[in-house]
Amino acid sequence: MGFLGKGLFKGVSFRFTSLTACLFLIFFASTLILPISHNASLSLKPAFATESPAPAGEHAAPVLSKAEGKPEEGKKEGEGKFTYQPAPKIKVEDYPIVKGFNSRIAVWIVAQLHLFFGAFVLAVPIFVLVIEGVGLATKDERYDHMAHEFIKVSMTAFSITASLGGLLSLMLVSFYPDFFKYMAGIFGKTMIIYALLFFGESFCLYVYYYGWDRMNEGFSKWLHLTMGLMLNVFGMTLMVLSNTWVSFMMAPSGIDDAGVFTGDIWAAIRGPLWNPINLHRFIANIAFGGSIVGAYAAFKFLSAKTDEEKAHYDWMGYTANFIAIFGFLPLPFAGYWLMKEVYGYSQQMGITAMGGAFAWLFIIQAVLIGSLFLGANYYLWCGMGRIKGSERYTPAIKYLIVVIVGCFLVWFTPHTLIMTSKEVTQVGGTHHPVLGFLGVMSAKNTAVNILIVSTFLSFMLYRRSNKIATASWTSTGNALQVALFAGGAINIVTLGVYGYFIPANIRIGLSIPQVMTTLTIIIVSSVLDGFMYKGAKSTGPIEWGKMGQRSQYALFLLAVSFTWLMGLMGYVRSALRQHWHVYTVFRDNSLDAYTPTLGYAAGIITIAVYIFIALVIFAFWIANFSAKKHAEASH
Amino acid sequence: MMKKLIQAVILILVFYLILKLGIPALGSFLHHGTWPVVPTNLMRIYVFFIVAGVLLYLTFNEESAKELGKPIKEVYGNPEKGGLRMIVIAVIALFGGYITYQNVKPSFEAPVELRSIHPAPPSSVEMWGKPYNLLKLTNPFREDKANFEKNAREGGIVFFKNCFYCHGDKLDGKGHYNSGFSPMPANFVDVGTIAQLQESFLFWRIGTGGPGLPKEGAPWRSAMPIWQHFLSEEEIWKVILFLYDYTGHSPRTFG
Amino acid sequence: MKRKELFILFFTLTLTLTLALYTFAAQGDKDAGKKIYEKKCWWCHGEKGExxxxxxxxxxxxxxxFTLGVYKYKSSPPGQVARDEDIFRIISDGMPGTMLGTAMPAWKDVLSEKDRWDLVAYVKSMTDLFQTExxxxxxxxxSQVSSSEESIKKGKxxxxxxxxxxxxxxxxxxDAIKKLKDDWGFRVWPRNLTKPWTFRAGSEPKDIFTRVSVGIPGTPMPSFADPKSENKLTDEERWHxxxxxxxxxxxTKRLKEGEIVVKAKYAEGNLPEDTNAPEWNNASATAYQMVPQIIAKxxxxxxxxxxxxxxxxxxxxEIAFLLEWDDRTKSIPGDADAEKLAEGEVLEDAVAIQLPVTIPEAMQKPYFGHGDKEMGVNQWYWSSGNATAAKVIDSTGLGSGKARDAAKTDVKGKGEYKAGVWRVILKRSLTTANAKDDLQFEAGKFIPIGFASWDGSNGEKGSKHTMTxxxxxxLEPKAGSKVYTYPAAAIIILVAGQLWFARGMRKDYEK
Amino acid sequence: MKVFIRIIIFSVVLSLCYWGFSNYGIPQVIPEAPPVEEKISGSMTMDQYIALGGKIFNGKGTCTLCHNPVGGRAPLLVESGKDGAPIGARAADRIKDPRYKGKAKTAEEYIYESEVDPSAFVVAGFGKPGTNDTVSPMPATNKGSIGLSEAEIGAVIAYLQKSAGVQVTVKLPTGAAPAAAAPAAAEPQSAKTAEEAFGKHGCTTCHTIPGIAEGGDVGPNFKGLSSRAGSRVKGLSPKEYIMQSIVSPDAYTVKGFEPGTMPADLGEKMTVKELDMIIKYLMEKTG
Structure with missing residues (x-):
């Protein structure tokens, strides 16, 4: 019975996964073939060979060959190149209407869900690989089990991602055919590579997962790890490739003013925003994966019956939270880089994001990120309760909390204050003489850096809780660290204040030394701590499982907030294009070309988050189901 | 037994007062004779996170959390304290009812309207029948160092013949007609206005005035005239030169 | 002992220094003052102070x-030149007043005390007068008499x-009966004493006492302390x-911070026809500042x-608005009194209300200057030439206004001038048959409104007028049931929630 | 199960909090609606016609290559400069100039004549060197590489008149003319051949290029370019030299020619493909 159940599950899962992968591929292939098959006289082969997918259909009338009057083949030039078409100018009527669907909302939600799961599917293997490696290095079996437990979840998530991807391309083809044709015309090649990579990833995943138990000794364990590495390489490449489409839509490159592709695919891929987005998404994925795993652990912890189970999931939650924070700390910097490149690419787009209609979005973002910081710190502080010896550090927490909440308040103080008319007269205008200072970049940068430094300090205190350094130079080391933190904080604040006295163009540059200070503090003090606590005396073990229930809710808060935040950032990144499919090149003339209000966007994001939560629960449930059967079988 | 609860209340009160009184006091120190209150809307969010911060502080430690919860548990859970429980329940419920009433009762408080102070400029704008590319536009008088004084003074004359009723002798947005307008005229001395902007932005704002604002800037409210109807291109550039010269700010540049 | 000496030494030194600095400041450096003058003052007062x-x-x-050396607001006895402190005070505090202030700002926040004294010195040097006098x-x-009913009666x-x-x-x-001119030949208007916030040099009792005692040199306002004057008042009388x-x-004419809503009050029965009807006191008065039209040609x-x-x-x-404003002249073309007081041709006094054609749903409104193409406005216009009627002007942008056929509107107007005050009623039915062109009033909804007025004796006509x-x-919403149901629901939910919570807690407690 | 329900409630409520803050905690700014796209076909209003003229003036017409305040190669047309008021305003005076020998009677006719027969009147100081201001270096805009249609020339005149603030006297073209003119004036498409690219970027206005009918002599003649290109700048191959001369023309100026004459922004305006084609053409066909 047990065996049957296990087999059944495996079979179902495998079939499900491969089925969706096939579907996904078919959609992609069909989107490439579709436009060509309309134009019967064009054979498939030259179209692929020459990267010319020839937009077809009534409104895209000037098909490549029409100009020459030879409809069979595209106009050839000296070197046998095909000419590419400019971005089509389309009208409202050109957008197909599917009854019962709002195309924008449908694509929005599906794309967002695809991204959520994509991030999850990318992050979990990184997570798993790292943990498996740690397990191998420390010979601690717990790590290996945890890794195995997670890759299982990844399997289901992988299928969901693929289905969502397929659904998304289907929707794009049916709701935005002209747009998709244009994109396929430029990125056709990469889309095929994408599909191939997808196969590669599936292959690695299967081998990695199903081979877990078989390949766990000696050389084969290393082979297994390599498989995991390959899985990640495929995954990363997939993400980086799909980022090209997104970054192309925001900041097109490799085309001329009219949207005519120059034929240089590398130029189109390597847009100005490509790398910032790659980095931003990569880091965010790690943090996101960590937070989801953390939530899973929290759930298991809360429903655990035995102390042993409790200890295991407590430890898992801690590890996941650690990875989430680790990914989260550099995230604002990656965001700054992205924003800087956006400004560099188009000042218009930059101002739209920071000063125009979206200014308030960053207030929402501040509230979300502030909640994340508070949640993460709270979890650490609660965690100190299960470590003997932490009493030495608990008095410091009250200062930390004041600093963190204070920075948080500064961070979300908006530039434009909402005031009643009475308050306007009391303040003497819409500009507040005190709060006005807090509304600008100098204050925000300072607050964020201090916030990060404080969070790192919390983490350091946590790490030190049950240790007493025995190195001979401990007092010097401590003094050094105090000086480092104090000096760094003073430097950050001074730079922030100095920012008010200099012109804006120089001020922007100040964020770099501030960030550098923060990074210096983090790196130098980590290294110092590493040396100082080598062979440190322990005041007692960490009593895993002796954690209050409240702290577990902090992990949920992290997961939900992070998901919501990703949805919000996805919205703004997309909305910055305003009424363009491809910024300044391919205009969006659909009825939905207007930018919705933030409240409306928040509604859609919330719905997407709910669907995501539901699907994640489904994925975990399936994984759990198998685990139960597994347990029954072995009994 | 009530220690932690009292501590929580006191902490929240102290931080609340620091913000409620401290910020206006600081403002009054910076600008004598004013009392710039913290807008209620913002204060609410401040208080929310202060409360959250205090609660986090008091609950991260297991004993402290228990102690904080104890009086609550006592009141709600202790079967012997039925009377007190009823009173607490009634007080809290009535308070909630009062808050709700405050929110639903008819109010004459004018709706809060919001406008973006620095809306995104268009990339090009048509003035005097000519297109101007705002992305590349620069002040032609900026480079003329030899005649800077003269040009700035001429700009000043334009300012005092056209602008100062609203924007004030001191360029502080407090001209003698200022309080008749909403939004109030821009204060150029403040670091948050022209010091943040490129000269081409000012050129656009002056040239097309209130009606030339995008919707997020609430063009229906701004009393800024469409200056291209009154002034020449040259005069506008000179006024811009004067604004920066008089206030000592320098225009924002990119690159 | 030694310490005490040291202290005394220190104290004396500080005192001397302060005194020296003060004298220095009080004297002022006129060359330094000139530099400041050229940066800050000449824009209005001219290069030579003319x-x-x-x-x-x-x-x-x-x-x-400044070349005449005559200062309107001074505190020296009549006939004497102004004191340095008087000049210093005006430079420091300006003459802004609220509402109809002058353009002279308070400089004390941007100029240091020394700078201001330097300016006094420079300004004084522009005339020879101060060298001799x-x-x-x-x-x-x-001795100041504090206010009491009796004192007020004596004052009257x-x-x-x-x-x-x-x-x-x-x-x-x-509301003068004379045409007044100052010594420079400009028409001047006597101060409206019911609006002390417009007093140029302060409305504290001491400020008013000074004006009454000294007069305002250069204007018809005499000194009432001058022994030569036939209208001389004693110190005590002046305090009264x-x-x-x-x-x-x-x-009611004073701006109140942040009060920008006309609170229309629901009235049982008919709305008053009379501008002085006591029913108007039921409605609260909201005052608005008006500024001259400086936006369009x-x-x-x-x-x-x-x-x-x-x-x-x-x-x-129906809805009725009572518009009330102080006007020193009752300007009706052809009116003999009005012609006597007017400068040139007597034009009509007029007032107008502006409303959007529809109640805006979102933030967007029509352009406040006569609307725009996207959203038009209605203007209800009343003028003294036809004091018992009103007309409606439809406008979708500056210069596009068209007076509507009287048959197609039921806006009624009625105005009355009494003792320096115009009171005008403008009335219309809440809803009209013409919803396309007319605003349909709805209680409980905020409706944008604007005002304009013309003073016919001041040459105001067409685009020359004051406005908001x-x-x-x-329109005050009927309280409705939600005022009771919502709080009640909140109370019930809170009680239920707490009871449920208490149940859980009791279980916990028993454990 | 109890735990499960609890965390679900927690997550749902937390998301709702964020939703609530986004809806009620901050003001809802309704962003500007997308700008109305210009109608390219069908009937045009005068404003659109003028805008079209502006586009041609700044783009396809290549007018600003010379008529710009930087180079001083031609009188300013839109801005007022040392040549007086913008052309729309000063055209009327030109006809009265004693040196004027053309046929135009009105300002509009004068501008039209200047576009199709530039030598009819040459502003003092702007003639071809050595012709004593009788021959204009400007190409006729209705022919050759620029090849504006009548409707397009009309649009440019309308634009010039509007810019000068004078009454626009040009009549809106009727029927199919604007429709035909419009697509041409729409965003420039990448040229398909080197010849086309020369035309598009106005190279022949100044240079004589072997194999292409007309050419100017403001810049060097390209006959024999490929054989001498390698020896111009040390270290640059012929191909690199040609590329540099296009992308940053002032890096090296051939003796006998004015530096700063060649527009410096050609490199930005050309597509990569066009640049390639041009270089290839010059390498192969200039012997």
Whole structure:
């Protein structure tokens, strides 16, 4: 019975996964073939060979060959190149209407869900690989089990991602055919590579997962790890490739003013925003994966019956939270880089994001990120309760909390204050003489850096809780660290204040030394701590499982907030294009070309988050189901 | 037994007062004779996170959390304290009812309207029948160092013949007609206005005035005239030169 | 012992230094003052201090001409030149007033005390007068009489006795019966004493006492302390006058911080027809500042009206606005009194309300200057030439206004001038058959509203007038049931929630 | 199960909090609606016609290559400069100039004549060197590489008149003319051949290029370019030299020619493909 159940599950899962992968591929292939098959006289082969997918259909009338009057083949030039078409100018009527669907909302939600799961599917293997490696290095079996437990979840998530991807391309083809044709015309090649990579990833995943138990000794364990590495390489490449489409839509490159592709695919891929987005998404994925795993652990912890189970999931939650924070700390910097490149690419787009209609979005973002910081710190502080010896550090927490909440308040103080008319007269205008200072970049940068430094300090205190350094130079080391933190904080604040006295163009540059200070503090003090606590005396073990229930809710808060935040950032990144499919090149003339209000966007994001939560629960449930059967079988 | 609860209340009160009184006091120190209150809307969010911060502080430690919860548990859970429980329940419920009433009762408080102070400029704008590319536009008088004084003074004359009723002798947005307008005229001395902007932005704002604002800037409210109807291109550039010269700010540049 | 000596030494030193600094400051450095003058002051007061800077032609009252050495607001005895402190005070505090202020700002926040004294020195050097003459000091204030009913009554008598009403009007509204000019030949209007916030040099009792005692040099306002004057008042009498003037302040005309909503009050029965009907007191008065029209050609810079007070009442069928503003002249073309007082042709006094055609759903409104193409406006216009009627103007942008056929509107108007005050009623049914062109009033919804007024004796006509931007009118919503149901629901939910919570807690407690 | 329900409630409520803050905690700014796209076909209004003229003036017409305040190669047309008021305003005076020998009677006709027959009147100081201001270096805009249609020339005149603030006297073209003119004036498409690219970027206005009918002599003649290109700048191959001369023309100026004459922004305006084609053409066909 047990065996049957296990087999059944495996079979179902495998079939499900491969089925969706096939579907996904078919959609992609069909989107490439579709436009060509309309134009019967064009054979498939030259179209692929020459990267010319020839937009077809009534409104895209000037098909490549029409100009020459030879409809069979595209106009050839000296070197046998095909000419590419400019971005089509389309009208409202050109957008197909599917009854019962709002195309924008449908694509929005599906794309967002695809991204959520994509991030999850990318992050979990990184997570798993790292943990498996740690397990191998420390010979601690717990790590290996945890890794195995997670890759299982990844399997289901992988299928969901693929289905969502397929659904998304289907929707794009049916709701935005002209747009998709244009994109396929430029990125056709990469889309095929994408599909191939997808196969590669599936292959690695299967081998990695199903081979877990078989390949766990000696050389084969290393082979297994390599498989995991390959899985990640495929995954990363997939993400980086799909980022090209997104970054192309925001900041097109490799085309001329009219949207005519120059034929240089590398130029189109390597847009100005490509790398910032790659980095931003990569880091965010790690943090996101960590937070989801953390939530899973929290759930298991809360429903655990035995102390042993409790200890295991407590430890898992801690590890996941650690990875989430680790990914989260550099995230604002990656965001700054992205924003800087956006400004560099188009000042218009930059101002739209920071000063125009979206200014308030960053207030929402501040509230979300502030909640994340508070949640993460709270979890650490609660965690100190299960470590003997932490009493030495608990008095410091009250200062930390004041600093963190204070920075948080500064961070979300908006530039434009909402005031009643009475308050306007009391303040003497819409500009507040005190709060006005807090509304600008100098204050925000300072607050964020201090916030990060404080969070790192919390983490350091946590790490030190049950240790007493025995190195001979401990007092010097401590003094050094105090000086480092104090000096760094003073430097950050001074730079922030100095920012008010200099012109804006120089001020922007100040964020770099501030960030550098923060990074210096983090790196130098980590290294110092590493040396100082080598062979440190322990005041007692960490009593895993002796954690209050409240702290577990902090992990949920992290997961939900992070998901919501990703949805919000996805919205703004997309909305910055305003009424363009491809910024300044391919205009969006659909009825939905207007930018919705933030409240409306928040509604859609919330719905997407709910669907995501539901699907994640489904994925975990399936994984759990198998685990139960597994347990029954072995009994 | 009530220690932690009292501590929580006191902490929240102290931080609340620091913000409620401290910020206006600081403002009054910076600008004598004013009392710039913290807008209620913002204060609410401040208080929310202060409360959250205090609660986090008091609950991260297991004993402290228990102690904080104890009086609550006592009141709600202790079967012997039925009377007190009823009173607490009634007080809290009535308070909630009062808050709700405050929110639903008819109010004459004018709706809060919001406008973006620095809306995104268009990339090009048509003035005097000519297109101007705002992305590349620069002040032609900026480079003329030899005649800077003269040009700035001429700009000043334009300012005092056209602008100062609203924007004030001191360029502080407090001209003698200022309080008749909403939004109030821009204060150029403040670091948050022209010091943040490129000269081409000012050129656009002056040239097309209130009606030339995008919707997020609430063009229906701004009393800024469409200056291209009154002034020449040259005069506008000179006024811009004067604004920066008089206030000592320098225009924002990119690159 | 030693310490004490040291302290005394230190104290003396500090004192001497302070005193030295003070004297230095008080004397002022006129060359340093010149530099400041050229950066800050010449724009209005002119290069040589003749009051003819580039901005001068747009200012009413005009900037001071320093070459004459005559200062309107001084505290030295009549006949003497102004004291340095008087000049210093005006430079420091300006003459802004609220509402109809002058353009002279307070410089104390940007100029240091020394800078201001330097300016005093420079400004004084623009005339020879101060080289030969010097003020003896402040006038004698006698002993201040605190305000009481009796003192006010005595003040009123003194007000009559000294013939103050000849210029300031029976009620102190400044509704003159004389045409007044200052020594420079400019038309001047007597101050409206019911609006102390417009007093140029302060409305504290001491400030008013100084004005009454010293007069305003260069203007028809005489000194009432001058022994040579036939209207001389004693110190005590002048304090009574001060108390009387303070007592006639009209607070309904005063701006109140942040009050920008006309609160239309629901009235049972018919709406009053009479401008003085007591029912109007049920509605609360909201005062608005008016500014001259300086946005579109032709711009207008020299207004006489500075505010309007609005009340509104409505019943199930109609809404009526009572517009009230102080006007020193009742300007009706052809009216003999009006012609005597007017400068040139007598034009109509007029007032208008502006409303959008539809109640805006979101933030967007029509452009406040006559609407725009996206959203038009209705203007209800009343003028003194036809004081018992009103017309409606439809407009979708500056210059596009068209008066509507009288048959197609039921806006009624009625105006009355009494003792320096115009009161005008504008009335319309709440809803009309013409929803496309007319605003349909709805209780409980904020409706944008704006105002304009014309003073016919001041040459105001067409685009030359005073106006406001958008404010709001709210027809008081009927309380409705939600005022009771919502709080009740909240209470029930809270009680239930707490009981449920208590149940859980009890279980916990028993454990 | 109890735990499960609890965390679900927690997550749902937390998301709702964020939703609530986004809806009620901050003001809802309704962003500007997308700008109305210009109608390219069908009937045109005068404003659109003028805008079209502006586009041609700044783009396809290549007018600003010379008529710009930087180079001083031709009188300013839109801005007022040392040549007086903008052309729309000063055209009327030109006809009265004693040196004027053309046929134009009105300002509009004068501008039209200047576009199709530039030598009819040459502003003093702007003639071809050595012709004593009788021959204009400007190409006729209705022919050759620029090849504006009548409707397009009309649009340019309308634009010039509007810019000068004078009454626009040009009549809106009727029927199919604007429709035909419009697509041409729409965003420039990448040229398909080197010849086309020369035309598009106005190279022949100044240079004589072997194999192409007309050419100017403001810049060097390209006959024999490929054989001498390698020896111009040390270290640059012929191909690199040609590329540099296009992308940053002032890096090296051939003796006898004015530096700063060649527009410096050609490199930005050309697509990569066009640049390639041009270089290839010059390498192969200039012998």
């Amino acid at each position: 009051g003819n800077g580039p901005a001068a032609e747009f200012l009413m009252p005009p900037p001071r001409d 010097k003020a003896s000091g402040e006038i004698n204030f006698g 008598e003194a007000f009559k006795k000294a013939k103050c009403f000849e210029c300031h009007g029976e009620n102190g509204k400044g 006058v001060v108390n009387y003037v303070k007592s006639i302040q009209d607070d 032709d711009r207008f810079f020299k207004p006489t009206n500075d505010g309007i007070t609005v009340r509104a009442l409505f019943n199930d069928k 931007t958008w404010y709001w009118v709210l």
